[in-house]
Amino acid sequence: MTATIEDAVRSAVAAVTDPELRRPIGELDMVRDIGVTAGVAHVAIVLTIVGCPAADRISADVRAAAASVAGVESVALEVGVMTAPERQALTERLRGGRPAREMPFGPGSLTRVIAVTSGKGGVGKSTVTANLAVALAARGLAVGLVDADVHGFSIPPLLGLVEPDGSVPQPTRIDDLMLPPVAHGVKVISIGMFLRRREGDAPLGAVAWRGPMLHRTVQQFLTDVYFGDLDVLLLDMPPGTGDVAISVGQLLPNADVLVVTTPQAAASDVAVRSGLVARQTGQRVVGVVENMAAMTLPDGTPFTLFGSGGGAAVADALSDAEAVVPLLASVPLSPSLRADADAGVPAVVAHPEDPASVAITGIAATIAGEPRGLAGRSLPLRPN
Known part of the structure; x- marks a missing residue:
């Protein structure tokens, strides 16, 4: 009977998910000794690193899992830390056999990469x-x-990834792998996570880098950050067609490109250039989003602060005989979109009924509904 309870406790504990790695701790080899004596479950687990930020969450979940087993009256939990060889084995397992610093999102990847420019x-x-x-x-x-x-x-504050002192939480490191913070179900990495606020400073530190440093930063984000298996990887690109756009074109020639503009000609004329440069690197322009489009006033009157037609003009200019580039959505001006961004809560969460949220949700539905071409791709399947 005791052996049966111990097996049940081990199964329950092994199913607990590491909130950073998003995988069961049993699969990650974090479960050690399990024993049950006189109704007390003795559970030993190890964390990946000293000072693991998820330690309290994992400990609480393990206690709850063990306590849920019939016959367990209390839980005695022992928490340790992986040895260096254990961490090395874990990082190798997480890479799935890929060498260190190999970029997992290149041609042949099952992850759809979309650069938003x-x-x-x-x-x-x-x-x-x-x-x-x-x-x-x-x-x-x-x-x-x-x-x-x-x-x-600007992505961390837009998603609420800001500490009380105004700094941005850093990724957890397991040897040479970085685990990105998660906000609203999205794994996020930003240079802002590596800049610390000095006492008395209002903003986070500025970055004054040129081409080689910019290329190295983007490359490290793509190789050294453990995102796990992703369906979609979005890149928030800098405006224009400078160093980062060229680097992304070299590193991710398979990426799709989504062009954002406003209705006014001053923005739409320049937006066309970003799409053309992306196409020169072999990337595919999949659509245009017109932001700050006309909003409807309470009396039903359309308010076109930035004019109209810019999004359609960009889509037409980027379309050719080989492919038509659609205007995916016109996102109207929205006080809620702005206020929610300042508050660090995406409008699609805080005000899903807002017209701007509805438009963006529609873009997500279009992207999610597009079939993936798997021809020539290596599928992670093994014969029995």
């Missing part, structure tokens, strides 16, 4: 990207988000 700044590209990522995750997809706008990073 714009010709100029100030068109709301990052706000659209953050909300789109959360809307995709809400549809049950595994979503990662790389804040590739190194100089103008």
Whole structure:
């Protein structure tokens, strides 16, 4: 009978999910000794690193799992830390046999990579990207988000990844792997996570880097961050067609590109260039999003602060005989979209009924509903 209870406790504990790695701790070899004596379950587990930020969550979940087994009256939990060889074995297992610093999102990957670009700044590209990522995750997809706008990073605060002192939580490190923080179901990495606020400073530190450093940063985000198996990886690109756009074109020639513009000609004319440069690197422009489009006033009157027609003009300019680039959505001006962004809660979560949220959710539905071409791709299947 005791052996049966011990087996049940081991099974329950092994099924507990590591909130950072998103995999059962039994699969991660974090469960050690299990014993049951006079109704007391003695459970020993190990964490990946000293000071693991998920320690309290894992401990509480393990206690609850063990206590849920019939015949267990109390739980005595012992928590240790993996040895260096155990961590090395874990990182090798997480890489799935890939060598260290090999980029997992290149041609042949089953993850759909979408670079969200714009010709100029100030068109709301990052706000659209953050909300789109959360809307995709809400549809049950595994979503990662790389804040590739190194100089103008803004994704962490848009998703509420800000500590009380104004700093951004850092990724957890397991040897040479980084585990990205998760917000609203989206795994996020940004240069802002590596800049610490000095006492008395209002903003986070500025980044003054040129081409080689920018390329290395984007490359490390794609190789050294453990995103796990993703359905979609979004990249919030910097405005324009500079170093980062060229680097992403070299590293991810298989990426799709989503162009964000506003209705006014000053933005739409420049947005076309970002799509053309992406196409020159072999990337595919899959659609245009017109942000800050006309909003409907309470009396029913349309309010076109930035004019109209810019999104359709960009889509037409990027379409050719080989492929038609659609205008996926016109996202109207929205006080809620702006206020929720400042509050660190995506509008698709805080105000899903808002017209802007509805438009972005529609983009997510379109992206999620597009079939993936698997021709020539290596599927992770093994014969019995």
